[in-house]
Amino acid sequence: EVVLTQSPGTLSLSPGERATLSCRASQSVSSSYLAWYQQKPGQAPRLLIYGASSRATGIPDRFSGSGSGTDFTLTISRLEPEDFAVYYCQQYGSSPFTFGPGTKVDI
């Protein structure tokens, strides 16, 4: 099983600042099959990035993903008030599909 580790656990920032979230895998993620999701309280997760760097439909371009192998990054270039949430990475390159523990971005 591929274990995902996310850092930091919590990121305290202000609107307008840049957020950099890390996701590290215990083994190489096949074909960069790595996704990022955003989850707000009481809501289901929402897909942001798939294939490590492709933005999902309707996702603003302030969100970007990068990385390959075992190290991946989600960057939010300028935080908007609605971006304060928990972010999860997920690998879907090998079964069982696994999620990281999440990074909370708060004010």
Add this chain to the structure above:
Amino acid sequence: QVQLQESGPGLVKPSETLSLTCTVSGGSISSYYWSWIRQPPGKGLEWIGYIYYSGSTNYNPSLKSRVTISVDTSKNQFSLKLYSVTAADTAVYYCASSVAAYSYVVYWGQGTLVTVFS
């Protein structure tokens, strides 16, 4: 736009079976892979497994001995059964859809909280 809606009991007793159904609208059940994912209160996400309309399944080994996912194409529904539940199975259960067997989740249901307690 595919929409997913979970339904089922919100309370289950220990050692009994958790049963949930997901109703699919806005899309054909033969076009996607259908998954169940859960999230214990205040914790992270755990993939349970998926099914294709043909009936082929893939389960998380950590739950495989206690899980059955089935599909009813005539009703545009798929279901989850989790046997012999304990308090550790208390979670929000999401149904979800992906475009391929090895793929990210495109659509999520709103989630339903199932509490295991006596």
